[in-house]
Amino acid sequence: MMKLERLQPHTIVRGIVPDALVTVVSVQWFGSEALELTYKTADGRVANQLVYRDSEPSLELVEQGRPWSFDGDGALFRLVSEAQRIRLAHLFDPVLAVHTSIVEPLPHQITAVYEAMLPRQPLRFLLADDPGAGKTIMAGLLIKELVARGDLQRCLIVCPGSLAEQWQDELYRRFHLPFEILTNDKLEAARTGNWFMETNLVIARLDKLARDEDVQRKLQAPECRWDLVVCDEAHKMSAAYFGGEIKYTKRYRLGQLLGGLTRHLLLMTATPHNGKEADFQLFMALLDGDRFEGKYRDGVHSADVSDLMRRMVKEDLRKSDGTPLFPPRLAYTVPYRLSPQEAALYTAVTEYVRNEFNRAEALENDKRAGTVGFALTILQRRLASSSEAIYQSLRRRRERLESRLGELEILQRAGQASPTLPAVAELSAEDIDDLEDAPDNEVEAFEKEILDQATAARTIPELRIEIDMLRTLEAQALAVRRSGSDTKWTELASLLGEIFTPAALASGLRAEEPAAPYGSDPIPPPKPSPHQKLVIFTEHRDTLHYLQDRISRFLGREEAVVVIHGGTGREERLKAQESFQHDPQVKVLLATDAAGEGINLQRAHLMVNYDLPWNPNRLEQRFGRIHRIGQTEICYLWNLVAEDTREGDVYRRLLEKLDEARRALGGRVFDVLGKLQFEGRPLRELMIEAIRHGERPEVKAYLTTVLDTALDKTHLQSLLDERQLVHDSMDASRVQRIREDMERAEARRLQPHYIESFFLEAFKQLGGSSKQREPRRYEITHVPALVRNRDRLIGAGDPVLARYERIVFEKDLIAPPGQPLAAFVCPGHPLLDAVLDLTLERQRDLMKRGTVLVDERDSGTSPRVLFFLEHAIQDASLTAAGERRTISRRMLYVEMDADGRMRRLNYAPYLDYRPLAASEPDAATLLARPEMAWITRELEARAQSHAIASVVPEHVREVRERRLAWIEKTRTAVKDRLTKEIAYWDHRAEALRLQEQAGKAGARLNSQEARRRADELQSRLERRLAELDREAQVSALPPVVVGGVVVVPMGLLAKAAGRAAPARAVPTDTQAAAARARAIVMDVERRLGFEPVDREFDKLGYDIESRVPGTGRLRFIEVKGRVSGAPTITVTRNEILYSLNKPEDFILAIVEFLDDKNHKVHYVRQPFNREPDFGVTSVNYDFAELLARAEAPR
Secondary structure, three states: OOOHHHOOOOEEEEOOOOOOEEEEEEEEEEOOOEEEEEEEEOOOOEEEEEEEHHHHHHOEEEEEOOOOOOOEOHHHHHHHHHHHHHHOHHHOOOOHHHHOOOOOOOHHHHHHHHHHHOOOOOOEEEEOOOOOOOHHHHHHHHHHHHHHOOOOOOEEEEEOHHHHHHHHHHHHHHHOOOOEEOOHHHHHHOOOOOHHHHOOEEEEEHHHHHHOHHHHHHHOOOOOOEEEEEEEOHHHOOEEEEOOEEEEOHHHHHHHHHHOOEEEEEEEOOOOOOOOHHHHHHHHOOOOOOOOOOOOOOOOOOOOOOOOEEEOOHHHOEOOOOOEOOOOEEEEEEEEEOOHHHHHHHHHHHHHHHHHHHHHHOOOOHHHHHHHHHHHHHHHHHHHHOHHHHHHHHHHHHHHHHHHHHHHHHHHHOOOOOOOOOOOOOOOHHHHHHOOOOOHHHHHHHHHHHHHHOOOOOOHHHHHHHHHHHHHHHHHHHHHHHHOOOHHHHHHHHHHHHHHOHHHOOOOOOOOOOOOOOOOOOOOOOOOOOOOOEEEEOOOHHHHHHHHHHHHHHHOOHHHEEEEOOOOOHHHHHHHHHHHHHOOOOOEEEEOHHHOOOOOOOOOOEEEEOOOOOOHHHHHHHHHHHOOOOOOOOEEEEEEEEEOOHHHHHHHHHHHHHHHHHHHHOOOHHHHHHHOOEOOEOHHHHHHHHHHHOOOHHHHHHHHHHHHHHOOHHHHHHHHHHHOOOEOOOOHHHHHHHHHHHHHHHHHOOOOHHHHHHHHHHHHHOOOEEEEEEOOEEEEEEOOHHHHHHOOOOOOOOOOOOOEEEEEOOHHHOOOOOOOOOEEOOOOOHHHHHHHHHHHHHHHHHHHHOEEEEEOOOOOOOOEEEEEEEEEEEEEEEOOOOOEEEEEEEEEEEEEOOOOOEEEEOOOHHHHOEEOOOOOOOHHHHHOOHHHOOOOOOHHHHHHHHHHHHHHHHHHHHHHHHHHHHHHHHHHHHHHHHHHHHHHHHHHHHHHHHHHHOOOOOOOOOHHHHHHHHHHHHHHHHHHHHHHHHHHOOEEOOOEEEEEEEEEEHHHHHHHOOOOOOOOOOHHHOHHHHHHHHHHHHHHHHHOOOEEEEOHHHOOOOOEEEEOOOOOOEEEEEEEEEEOOOOEEEEEHHHHHHHHHOOOOEEEEEEEEOOOOOEEEEEEEOOOOOOOOOOOOEEEEEHHHHHHHOEOOO
16 A cells, blocks of 8 residues: 655656546645645646545555656557547647538638637637528537537527527538527426526527526526527627617627627627618627727727628639639519409508508507507508418408407496407517517417407497408408409419420510629520429418419429428428429429528529518528529529509519619629618518508609619618628638648548547447448447446437447448438547547556557667657636636647657657567567667656747747737727727716706716716726736646657567568668659659649658649649569558548559669559558558559659
């Protein structure tokens, strides 16, 4: 049993920290029975604790003075070293999330995540790329990377209700992130009473959080903190200045609340700026309240936000090959004239709506008036939709009001009725705005309730009069419905014939030949084809069912039409979407705005708006369903507009002006539809104005002026310019650089081959059973209990199962046709995480003991020592645990020889070295040889010194330069803004004091309040500057040596075994000959027109990196020089795995030396087709067989 007295500085002890060794730093005794032990853990952290005599049985002194015995099991050492590397996979694979997710990100998505967001610590950022740029993919990549780096356990996504399920589907399907959607049932069923505390990955509906104070109280629980909060459609969290005061919305208050509950905050919106700089800066205050304090005053306050947001517009987005990401899109107006019967019905219903609006205005209750007005606008919109929709709406409204009248008459006879009608649900202007973002089924249900019940009638007699009027209108609508006269449908049927029946179009589509906004060639009209697909949007379910019946009969098949509306269940919705995309029999998708958000319909490039929404943003959202990433065809949209109707006149004028602007501005007007305001009013209010007063000449003139002003080319250009706020470009050179970086990252990735090889071996070591059922697809027939139980200890997420029908390590093999669906095992999967955790727990000490490995390619007799080092950088800010925060970490491999020469290796060199065989001298024998005498206890310090002198300064400089630039910009902006605000309130306080002395006290603000405000801002300034100072204190922790290997060359091993040293196979095995072979291949590459770079000394797993000019593509070339007739070529494990990571771009170049002067170069493409088992360090390939597969360089 170990005594406490043996705890001395530099001793290595087991038993202080579970499953780990610690190094004693100092000891302070308290009497003879207890001491304070200060120790350093394997990752370099220093801690202390009291140790008593009764702890002696659990302590073990590993070795005093020298931790490196180098007697560990070599095979297990390689395995645990690989576990450590995969645990820190993000340090070796710079785009780990890309390689472990089901995505193929585009250049702008790569730069957003890996250049704009990940380096920021903490992240407070606005991602404002244009619609359709794939912001969900960017957020998913960010979350996945933060999880891999250990920087994220709890994440909250806040989005409009209609997008919640899409977020959940995308994050699970593409990133295997199991987010849960907040529901009332989950809140009530929470075991602890706070569901947020029990769930780490949460999606919550924006208005649920903004409106429910009980939910907000749960969010504010002391321990309820988040690592990342993402707010989608964040522009809805708006606030505005009115009369010098801020009008806060509930959503804005929610944004303020969320900002204080998280370390990282990401706001996402395609429309960050509404044209008012003061409102925009209020919005930016959600990211940094100090930097945007107070009302923006032009000429006083700075407006540079380039370090807080990234914006890329569609025109600048490029594919990896440098071509434009989005094709052009064109919209046409298709006018139609109502039949006499339809016109009479329109006039009658519009007159009813106008009269009811006037009666609603007379109500004393503004909210009730707003509710009635909202109901009447629904009725008017359904009138414009179809005779079916208006008939059904009038019938339902009449029936509900009759039912209500009957109930009131019964109460009246019983003497219980009030002389005035009771109110239904009352809506404020904010409530009506909120409905724009609610899920479609909720909107439909709410509209139905309001439409059927809200009335301006105040008494029972007034209600009877209104019911009689509705009965007359209903009969008139039924007559139109039965007449078969539907000019709107006739127009659509004509369009359907032109799209799907080539023979019906002798003269081409009726749409005029468009201008050419992209390039010099004219854009051709869409070609009629029976194979095309069409999306048709309507606002109302009654119209949708009507169209479903008529289009099915027109096309001759019911299955030719699929529908999606607010009542479509999740599975039915996905089925309809899949059928539309993949079933050749399905030609038309009919949809309400339930499909306007969250569904990707790139399979079609043709769209019809059967109904036009009263919110122009909906136009953009609808068109965006087909005009998005993956669309390869020019997109066409037809808008059906009724002539000689009041709202039709407004919309036709709007569309005409938009078309004029499109021609002038190059087709970009769709991108600003969501920002259009008409003298500060939304389009909905203009429509109501037209319906109520459109017959008056002055109103007509006003509406025309407002539309012309809002859609003036100069005004639209200013909106487009605002889109380019902190405009980030994606030119050809940047795209090429990104592609080159991605090519390099793909060559060195750990997924799939390194991870597959490790997992199969480690899983077998832990007692698991796996069988390959199809190529590279495995069945897990038994998962040991210790692996299954491990996931309970290492965090939340999916459980580890007892068996898996199939697992794979490659994305493309998850769901091949006709084979079972497989689990994708990658970092973050619970099965791999459990195997990693158990392997490290059981064998981590082995890395500090070290081992002896053999380098079979080295026939010399000089041993080397390989050390693994970890290095971290921290700032002075503190984590929740009170420790300084680590902001960057790296791991490196340093190899040294007897002469003290050091070289840094960039991949996992231990994988190319094999363990000692049982028949060979053991580690103790080898370490006792005189060639090993230089391997002493000081080597660890020498490795650390090398890292401190050459690696750490570079790491610190890189982090400091990047970080201090952001901090200094923030410090300057915060100091400037708050100082000016303090001066403003100081001045106000003095002015108010003088007024008060003169007896002119202000009613709303006094000098004391202004002085208090100035003092509060001064305190905030001091606190924020201190916080920025802490973040700017970047310092390096000492490098920590976590593993060590004595590398024994084959010559020394043979000498120790008493055998003759192996002769070199051929002279070309020398370094000089290898350099000559590389030079020959580089000369060949130059003659082929490529740009080669020698990377041999970077130790990357290949010798030459050859750039394909102008494309961003790279060729990775491994060079082997051999004399003619040599029996074999030896390839290391790392070289094989790098080739498998880039099979299309990897070349094995064989330089065959025919004699001293002549040679021949052979290129072998895709030279290897399967990685070796984990224990294999190199493979000998038959030289003649490789030459038989070779070709001339090209």
